[in-house]
Amino acid sequence: MYLRQFSAAAIASLLATGVWYYRAEPDKQGDVANSPTNTNDLPSSIPRRKPVVEDDQFFVQELASSGPITKSADGQSTSPHSMLTPEEATQKLRRLEESYRVPRGRGVVRYDIVQLPSNNPIEDDHAEKLVETSPSLAVSDPSVGSATSDWMFWSVFDGHSGWTTSAKLRQVLTSYVARELYTTYKAALTNPSLLTPPAASIDAAMKHGFLKCDHDIVHESIVKAQKANTKSAAADLLGPALSGSCALLSFYDSRSKDLRVACTGDSRAVLGRRNSNGTWSAKPLSEDQTGGTPSEMARLRAEHPGEPNVVAHGRILGGLEPSRAFGDARYKWARDIQEMVNKNWFGRSPLALLKTPPYVTAEPVITTTKVLPEKGDFVVLATDGLWEMLTNEEVVGLVGRWLEENPVNLRTTPSTSSWTQSFLGGSGGKANPDMSLPVDKAQEETGGSGQRSPIRRQQWDIKTGDERFVVEDRNAATHLVRNALGGRDRDLVCGLLTLPSPRARSYRDDLTVEVIFFGEGEATGEVVANLEASAPNIARPKL
Numbered sequence: 001m002y003l004r005q006f007s008a009a010a011i012a013s014l015l016a017t018g019v020w021y022y023r024a025e026p027d028k029q030g031d032v033a034n035s036p037t038n039t040n041d042l043p044s045s046i047p048r049r050k051p052v053v054e055d056d057q058f059f060v061q062e063l064a065s066s067g068p069i070t071k072s073a074d075g076q077s078t079s080p081h082s083m084l085t086p087e088e089a090t091q092k093l094r095r096l097e098e099s100y101r102v103p104r105g106r107g108v109v110r111y112d113i114v115q116l117p118s119n120n121p122i123e124d125d126h127a128e129k130l131v132e133t134s135p136s137l138a139v140s141d142p143s144v145g146s147a148t149s150d151w152m153f154w155s156v157f158d159g160h161s162g163w164t165t166s167a168k169l170r171q172v173l174t175s176y177v178a179r180e181l182y183t184t185y186k187a188a189l190t191n192p193s194l195l196t197p198p199a200a201s202i203d204a205a206m207k208h209g210f211l212k213c214d215h216d217i218v219h220e221s222i223v224k225a226q227k228a229n230t231k232s233a234a235a236d237l238l239g240p241a242l243s244g245s246c247a248l249l250s251f252y253d254s255r256s257k258d259l260r261v262a263c264t265g266d267s268r269a270v271l272g273r274r275n276s277n278g279t280w281s282a283k284p285l286s287e288d289q290t291g292g293t294p295s296e297m298a299r300l301r302a303e304h305p306g307e308p309n310v311v312a313h314g315r316i317l318g319g320l321e322p323s324r325a326f327g328d329a330r331y332k333w334a335r336d337i338q339e340m341v342n343k344n345w346f347g348r349s350p351l352a353l354l355k356t357p358p359y360v361t362a363e364p365v366i367t368t369t370k371v372l373p374e375k376g377d378f379v380v381l382a383t384d385g386l387w388e389m390l391t392n393e394e395v396v397g398l399v400g401r402w403l404e405e406n407p408v409n410l411r412t413t414p415s416t417s418s419w420t421q422s423f424l425g426g427s428g429g430k431a432n433p434d435m436s437l438p439v440d441k442a443q444e445e446t447g448g449s450g451q452r453s454p455i456r457r458q459q460w461d462i463k464t465g466d467e468r469f470v471v472e473d474r475n476a477a478t479h480l481v482r483n484a485l486g487g488r489d490r491d492l493v494c495g496l497l498t499l500p501s502p503r504a505r506s507y508r509d510d511l512t513v514e515v516i517f518f519g520e521g522e523a524t525g526e527v528v529a530n531l532e533a534s535a536p537n538i539a540r541p542k543l
């Protein structure tokens with residue numbers, strides 16, 4: 001990927017001026033907050049920013065004007081489209097935030113979610129599900145405690161070439177996986193020596209759920225489309241096959257305390273765990289799967305010998321960056337199928353390099369981690385838009401800092417480390433700009449082991465010091481997104497949030513972030529909305 005490099009000041013000024021050229025269209029996502037509709041109601045003198053170029057450097061200076069620059073389009077009335085204020089930027093950041101408390105006494109105490117669109121509509125999606133297993137799946141060993149357990153699923157989906165595949169996965173993927181797991185756990189009961197199915201069997205069940213879901217999306221849709229009476233009906237059936245989506249699904253079994261993360265594509269999961277000195281360590285639970293990942297490049301070249309361009313410029317056949325994904329049928333259908341679809345309905349011509357499909361698979365790579373609720377573990381799941389801006393260690397450190405001011409697990413003994421004391425002491429619990437993040441950076445990724453470095457940092461020429469971060473949000477996921485967009489640099493945050501689609505996509509991707517907090521909380525049995533960290537009228541029980 002080629003990225004022109006800008007300084008942070010330059011990007012803020014470019015954003016401030018760039019948005020003047022856009023007329024706000026009717027926006028179903030509500031990207032422009034509180035924009036006046038009548039310029040006659042505006043004050044006569046409004047502080048404005050203008051770009052200034054001196055010695056090849058961009059910066060911004062204030063000027064007074066009679067009002068924001070406006071432009072008519074498509075016969076609609078004019079409306080201003082100026083840079084968001086910090087208050088409007090915060091409103092936009094929090095518009096799609098959700099938070100839920102999980103007081104079931106089974107290892108999970110809370111999870112926070114936020115989305116921030118870049119595309120319109122957003123191509124990301126997400127899903128959460130709690131399944132209380134029936135007593136028929138319970139083992140006879142009394143040492144395991146309750147006769148039932150919770151299966152908890154959290155997923156993020158990063159769509160591309162449209163939103164239909166990610167939306168389909170939101171609807172069905174968890175069910176595909178849960179059905180396969182139920183069959184596997186049920187079969188294990190026939191063996192008295194097993195308390196739970198073998199690890200390999202659980203992994204195989206999850207993989208089979210992923211692959212069956214993708215088969216139905218990509219191949220069964222052709223069968224159904226051939227029976228459709230209209231092109232419109234065929235479009236509905238083929239939409240999820242023609243677009244694509246990465247998927248990151250986590251499965252937590254409250255009985256075993258095992259957290260499995262199944263990754264198809266380049267979304268990422270990271271575990272945060274507190275060290276004895278009060279800092280946090282970051283453990284990646286997935287590997288970015290792209291045409292630039294060494295292990296994926298080797299796999300593809302082994303599966304497609306004699307095709308030197310199976311990976312070109314870090315992309316599959318020179319086009320698609322994720323090497324594993326749902327949908328993306330033009331990388332999976334045979335040439336004759338693609339030509340039939342193109343002739344009978346619609347679609348793109350087959351890729352010139354297409355020889356031995358499929359080149360892209362939905363089979364996930366699965367990792368298993370033993371969660372320690374008593375230590376207050378947490379996990380961050382996010383689409384790649386977050387990881388383009390922050391490292392694993394920064395994300396974990398930011399959540400660690402947030403937890404010092406927003407405790408979520410009252411039964412976890414607070415750390416009395418010197419870091420905690422210095423962080424809270426003398427600042428009234430507010431973020432100290434001179435305080436480093438409470439994270440062990442010894443293992444910070446360099447991009448050479450399956451974890452890509454934050455490429456937007458290079459594009460924006462952002463300094464790497466921790467002084468750029470802030471703590472201003474009650475929702476941990478929103479907190480991460482704010483700091484990914486610039487944190488303390490309010491001009492940069494406001495500028496990036498002001499840009500409308502499609503221009504915004506040149507500067508940031510769609511963002512979907514989930515933070516799951518583990519702990520030993522109370523057991524009331526109900527999942528409830530945490531209203532203080534949720535947007536109005538959006539929070540509802542999601543598990």
